[in-house]
Amino acid sequence: MKSPFTKGKSGPWKSQLRPGDVIGTGTVGLRTRRARAAFTAIGIAIGIASMVAVMGISSSSRADLLAELDSLGTNLLQVRPGQNTFGDSVKMSADAPGMIRRIAPVEAATSVSEINKTVQRSDKVPSNTKNGITTYGSEANLASTLGAKASSGRVHDKASVKLPTVVLGSVSAERLGITDVETAPRVWIGGKWFAVIGVLEPLPLNPEIDRSALIGLDVARSTFDVKGLPSSIYVRTTPEQVENVRSVLARTASPGAPNEVSVARPSDALAARAEVDKNLQTLLLGLGGVALLVGGVGIANVMVISVIERRAEIGVRRALGATRRHIRNQFVVESTLLSLLGGLLGVAGGFGVTAFYANSQGWLLALPVQGMVFGVVAALLIGALAGLYPAVRAARLDPAEAVRPAA
């Protein structure tokens, strides 16, 4: 027996649906079942909103971080003595900074030397009380090399590093309760009074300086009778030559044992924060993806129900001359539009969340164009995909069955 739907000839008559009417038929179900359409779209809206928000927030945060890195510069290197093979800490030689300065692309280099003396507000406190403040003997060009500015008073200059004066890092100043130098405060370092001449602004790349008290290197040597060997050397290079300088720094600072010193770029640590964000972003994107999947399944579900409910409508349309393709397209368009509706709501919502969050963090708002385009495209794809199976079912309905009165 012949299959009832064998392929056959095209006859003298042809059904045709105008492109505008393809959209029109695709909106019938949405217009006549508005509440259901709205509820169905919400799932997709939530999924898209969360993904747009995640992408928007992370791109705003990255933009902010990049702007910060940009202003701090990524051309600062730091050389520190490591440990030798016996686990003893090693020191760099006193002439290491001078040798480093001789590397051509080095713009500036400065060293600090850790002095094992505590810093106190008064001479009555026992000297072994720890407050986490490190005393450094430093050179006059420390502030200019690090780009440090004083929030109160001034930074060291050639004269002040020869006097019993001290400049405090931001955290140290806070711990000692010194916010400004108006009242000419003094601090007690290793049994000597030092006049506080300045407090530094926070240095995001040099948290160890934030927690330090900086006195002159020569003063430290003469007052405390120490060698004052460099415990850290800061090197500012021309931006293009950072990697080249980095590769020769260890050998220059410690020609005898280059593997006993370590060279780092402090801005890398800051950039790593963006990496941490990426992990969080992946997690949130995953959650958004699950929401989208659930939303898509929801649409497919509602469309299947809709096809069952609209059996008679499908039959009537077939009787009026709709081809299977017309029926299939109607339902695919309907589900795509439904999803797009959710997608647009989601994009708006996600943008709102991004704007709100960026504002609360004091960030510049980076318009999440990528996320928004993604949201719309994802919604379109999900809608078309979710609608395909119900649409094919609708198209396969036997028209004679479909117009028959339901039993």
Added chain:
Amino acid sequence: MISKSKRINGVSPPINDERSTVLELRRVVRQYEGTPPVRAVDNVDLRIATGELVAIVGPSGSGKSTLLNLIGTLDRPTSGRLFVDGVDTSELSDSALAGLRSARIGFVFQQFHLLSGMTAVENVAAGLLYRGISRTERRKRSTEVLKRVGLGHRLSHLPNKLSGGERQRVAIARALVGDPAIVLADEPTGNLDSKTSNEIVELMHRLHADGSTIVVITHDKELAANLPRQISIRDGKLESDSTNRTPPLSVVQGAGR
């Protein structure tokens, strides 16, 4: 295969009427599979000419709806042939049949089957939707036809704001708007009271007078008796045809199954 797909194979239907044949069934069988299989339409030969108004009568389950669906190409015969405008429909693809329905056939259902959420005009215009006609033109023609069926004052009403009789008139307008070769109505008065039924019957007579070709299934003996031609069906077989101009071929040839 290809030569077989030529129209009618040169065997022209016997024409004993000056009016042209719109539709012809030859030994049409529609069998539903099952245990036992049901021959809902059994070896039916039938010819309908332009301008006819035909009643199909028969007991419940006799195969009337099945026959009408076959005539309307919503269903395909298990065997036998159906010609519309002389074209053998058994050769046509599914989408070609859809094209045929859009251009040549109008359906009216017992349950009206209007699209809810659409106004009367929009429902009627849906009858032209798959003809590639512009929206404005569809609305214009729909308005005209709605006036013709006496609903000029109900153009923008939604189906749920219309009475049963009005709904069926909208459905009839939808069937007519494409100017089909034939209108097929399956118990169009089945869901209406007798007064409203009479209005619908009257409308059909008027459309017939205006030249429409209409086939209507009915249980109403009186309604059927007032139509120019009655065909009665029993157990899927043609039992009688009030017009002897087109006797069943099987009878003429004395052929069994």
